[in-house]
Amino acid sequence: xxxxxxxxxxxxxxxxxxxxxxxxxxxxxxxxxxxxxxxxxxxxxxxxxxxxxxxxxxxxxxxxxxxxxxxxxxxxxxxxxxxxxxxxxxxxxxxxxxxxxxxxxxxxxxxxxxxxxxxxxxxxxxxxxxxxxxxxxxxxxxxxxxxxxxxxxxxxxxxxxxxxxxxxxxxxxxxxxxxxxxxxxxxxxxxxxxxxxxxxxxxxxxxxxxxxxxxxxxxxxxxxxxxxxxxxxxxxxxxxxxxxxxxxxxxxxxxxxxxxxxxxxxxxxxxxxxxxxxxxxxxxxxxxxxxxxxxxxxxxxxxxxxxxxxxxxxxxxxxxxxxxxxxxxxxxxxxxxxxxxxxxxxxxxxxxxxxxxxxxxxxxxxxxxxxxxxxxxxxxxxxxxxxxxxxxxxxxxxxxxxxxxxxxxxxxxxxxxxxxxxxxxxxxxxxxxxxxxxxxxxxxxxxxxxxxxxxxxxxxxxxxxxxxxxxxxxxxxxxxxxxxxxxxxxxxxxxxxxxxxxxxxxxxxxxxxxxxxxxxxxxxxxxxxxxxxxxxxxxxxxxxxxxxxxxxxxxxxxxxxxxxxxxxxxxxxxxxxxxxxxxxxxxxxxxxxxxxxx
Amino acid sequence: xxxxxxxxxxxxxxxxxxxxxxxxxxxxxxxxxxxxxxxxxxxxxxxxxxxxxxxxxxxxxxxxxxxxxxxxxxxxxxxxxxxxxxxxxxxxxxxxxxxxxxxxxxxxxxxxxxxxxxxxxxxxxxxxxxxxxxxxxxxxxxxxxxxxxxxxxxxxxxxxxxxxxxxxxxxxxxxxxxxxxxxxxxxxxxxxxxxxxxxxxxxxxxxxxxxxxxxxxxxxxxxxxxxxxxxxxxxxxxxxxxxxxxxxxxxxxxxxxxxxxxxxxxxxxxxxxxxxxxxxxxxxxxxxxxxxxxxxxxxxxxxxxxxxxxxxxxxxxxxxxxxxxx
Numbered sequence: 001x002x003x004x005x006x007x008x009x010x011x012x013x014x015x016x017x018x019x020x021x022x023x024x025x026x027x028x029x030x031x032x033x034x035x036x037x038x039x040x041x042x043x044x045x046x047x048x049x050x051x052x053x054x055x056x057x058x059x060x061x062x063x064x065x066x067x068x069x070x071x072x073x074x075x076x077x078x079x080x081x082x083x084x085x086x087x088x089x090x091x092x093x094x095x096x097x098x099x100x101x102x103x104x105x106x107x108x109x110x111x112x113x114x115x116x117x118x119x120x121x122x123x124x125x126x127x128x129x130x131x132x133x134x135x136x137x138x139x140x141x142x143x144x145x146x147x148x149x150x151x152x153x154x155x156x157x158x159x160x161x162x163x164x165x166x167x168x169x170x171x172x173x174x175x176x177x178x179x180x181x182x183x184x185x186x187x188x189x190x191x192x193x194x195x196x197x198x199x200x201x202x203x204x205x206x207x208x209x210x211x212x213x214x215x216x217x218x219x220x221x222x223x224x225x226x227x228x229x230x231x232x233x234x235x236x237x238x239x240x241x242x243x244x245x246x247x248x249x250x251x252x253x254x255x256x257x258x259x260x261x262x263x264x265x266x267x268x269x270x271x272x273x274x275x276x277x278x279x280x281x282x283x284x285x286x287x288x289x290x291x292x293x294x295x296x297x298x299x300x301x302x303x304x305x306x307x308x309x310x311x312x313x314x315x316x317x318x319x320x321x322x323x324x325x326x327x328x329x330x331x332x333x334x335x336x337x338x339x340x341x342x343x344x345x346x347x348x349x350x351x352x353x354x355x356x357x358x359x360x361x362x363x364x365x366x367x368x369x370x371x372x373x374x375x376x377x378x379x380x381x382x383x384x385x386x387x388x389x390x391x392x393x394x395x396x397x398x399x400x401x402x403x404x405x406x407x408x409x410x411x412x413x414x415x416x417x418x419x420x421x422x423x424x425x426x427x428x429x430x431x432x433x434x435x436x437x438x439x440x441x442x443x444x445x446x447x448x449x450x451x452x453x454x455x456x457x458x459x460x461x462x463x464x465x466x467x468x469x470x471x472x473x474x475x476x477x478x479x480x481x482x483x484x485x486x487x488x489x490x491x492x493x494x495x496x497x498x499x500x501x502x503x504x505x506x507x508x509x510x511x512x513x514x515x516x517x518x519x520x521x522x523x524x525x526x527x528x529x530x531x532x533x534x535x536x537x538x539x540x541x542x543x544x545x546x547x548x549x550x551x552x553x554x555x556x557x558x559x560x561x562x563x564x565x566x567x568x569x570x571x572x573x574x575x576x577x578x579x580x581x582x583x584x585x586x587x588x589x590x591x592x593x594x595x596x597x598x
Numbered sequence: 599x600x601x602x603x604x605x606x607x608x609x610x611x612x613x614x615x616x617x618x619x620x621x622x623x624x625x626x627x628x629x630x631x632x633x634x635x636x637x638x639x640x641x642x643x644x645x646x647x648x649x650x651x652x653x654x655x656x657x658x659x660x661x662x663x664x665x666x667x668x669x670x671x672x673x674x675x676x677x678x679x680x681x682x683x684x685x686x687x688x689x690x691x692x693x694x695x696x697x698x699x700x701x702x703x704x705x706x707x708x709x710x711x712x713x714x715x716x717x718x719x720x721x722x723x724x725x726x727x728x729x730x731x732x733x734x735x736x737x738x739x740x741x742x743x744x745x746x747x748x749x750x751x752x753x754x755x756x757x758x759x760x761x762x763x764x765x766x767x768x769x770x771x772x773x774x775x776x777x778x779x780x781x782x783x784x785x786x787x788x789x790x791x792x793x794x795x796x797x798x799x800x801x802x803x804x805x806x807x808x809x810x811x812x813x814x815x816x817x818x819x820x821x822x823x824x825x826x827x828x829x830x831x832x833x834x835x836x837x838x839x840x841x842x843x844x845x846x847x848x849x850x851x852x853x854x855x856x857x858x859x860x861x862x863x864x865x866x867x868x869x870x871x872x873x874x875x876x877x878x879x880x881x882x883x884x885x886x887x888x889x890x891x892x893x894x895x896x897x898x899x900x901x902x903x904x905x906x907x908x909x910x911x912x913x914x915x916x917x918x919x920x921x922x923x924x
Contacts, residue, residue, distance in 0.1 A: 105822060109839075121831060
């Protein structure tokens, strides 16, 4: 190893123009160095400047921002390199893996053309050499059919595959520096493990120097050697990853660490035998035209049942495609189920929204993941809440103003926020307003659809605490939908696990602390990265037993193709029974309690 | 690379395009009914027009009977439809010769004018649209915007008049009416067409370049463009290899709209430059109540429009891998 660092950044500042025209530093005097073949993680909340710093390593600034300071990567000095000089570095000596590969690949060109493009435009390889190297990288990244996968178009590939293909594109020119910008944030936990393992293997094999941008300390712990903790564009702490995890020197680092494992301060007493408030039973639902047997063209949910007690919190968990959001849509009446019923307080609700009465609508409110989309940016917070008050309670004038102030107090925002427009608020504040909009109706139950998924860990913890407080103080019940088992365990009394539209497990939150649980639940829990550096090496993809060709029979276990403990001759021939475990959780599996316990 | 696509890979797009063709045929049928009905509603009729104001009602009725105008509308419609489908739109009542002959005299003229204007205006529009899009918000873009807006806003007769004043009256460079000599040399040919093509082109360039600009800007904001820049892709390659393939759909549709205008909307240019094209033929047919000719012209314009839109849709389907793979 040479004495001079491979990447050297000194006094980096990035300046944008504030709305009033004055210059505003979003990155302020950041310096760091990375030795060859090491990975530095940039970690912080959104707005910490981590992506801005990463992009400035390519001399690239979004939206007309200005970069100043000294940036050296390998032999090249980037400051003052000019557009031509920078273009020669980008995609050649310094490469980039974007957060959402699904959006960053050009939809109308074949993947292979895009993967080898950097090598061709920078002249590092002939077409044939580049294709050969791409296939090698595809294989190294554990992509299926490395010879032919490149000839597909982006829409034919999954998010996890595209993310790995993008890594191949970044490595094709054997760069000095690879920048990973939150490359697994958009993926399911189970996919994230596979992608992280592929990345780590290939980064080590290639001896690449890397910058890894993330808000997730546990992910960073697997990927990085050094960590740079950022807050509002300044460096809070820089140290080896183990030191940061075990002995954080800065308060802000400690906040981040604490938020990584949500533990709620608010304790909600649970009634011994709570009365059922909302129950759905035998729900079948899907999208597309409905055939003569009453089955939709694209079935999503099959025979899903669950009960939310009065004042209770029930979590629904599963990966994308599990149908968890469809459950909320069915309960809210946005999607009429093809079979089954939704019962609120003993009364069966009409299947579709238009046939439900206003009072029924009021009692069930839904809060969506993305407050940016759900709240009209042209309206003030007062307007948004006032509209709900007028619609459901006929309130107006002074009474409405007073109630708006009360609601804002409930969600811990100053009453002055009522006069502000939503686009002037931060992400966390917007999500609070989104929640207040639901509370304004005085609902019995709130359907929370991934309400914390788009938030940073620190903000997420605050919102979860708020949800617990509201439940304790107002007695409102939650149907809480999330892909994050840690969040669900922190907030909910009871958890339902969905896999491809079937309920594979249900039970009290406590039963998810230790086996026995369903093999899929086991996969979900073991895929959540832990705050130790050796975690990723310990989780291997378990081999799935060889089974004969399985017909797509609705009765069989849906998890069968991925199940590591499937029993040939049983799981592929008969539907799994629902087993009640000693701890009280019900598991849909052929395996017995003692077999599932380890 | 994948090998040649198998037959089944084309089933999706063939089905989609087939559907579009079917829809176009149905539209054409509906249009024929509308054209036939509307032309029947025009005040006066051909018999009246032929005989003049002095004719007695008996004379008019006799001629109407002779021309078959007194039979039920439905009968006449289906007869006409069958004839026009067989390629014979009947006889011109006024000129007393087959409509097909009259149209075949004029159609090449219109096609030549439209073709020349397309060749001149489309590359120009691409240039302006792309240049404007990549300099978005800067001085170049703003001046191009003002220019194209002014060009859209200027009425055609004004552009034509100014062009004639400048190039024919003052500079004496170009003829003010378009007469193409027999067996022209290339120079004569281009000189004859220069002014009408310029005037028609102004409108097409202005509209098309604005739509191309909008289509490209919509693409430039997408994440794959930033990714391409971070790969070190040059500006030219970015536009040609990354952006344009994704903007083909909207651009093809914008072109279909602009070019269909060249077909039927060139009336002012044809009149000012005394150019014998289809648009002026149709206007003459209206004023002389020459229904067979009017109906044939209307059907040709409509068919041309539907054909252009069909081509645009097909191009858009073939350019989009999702649609292409059905």
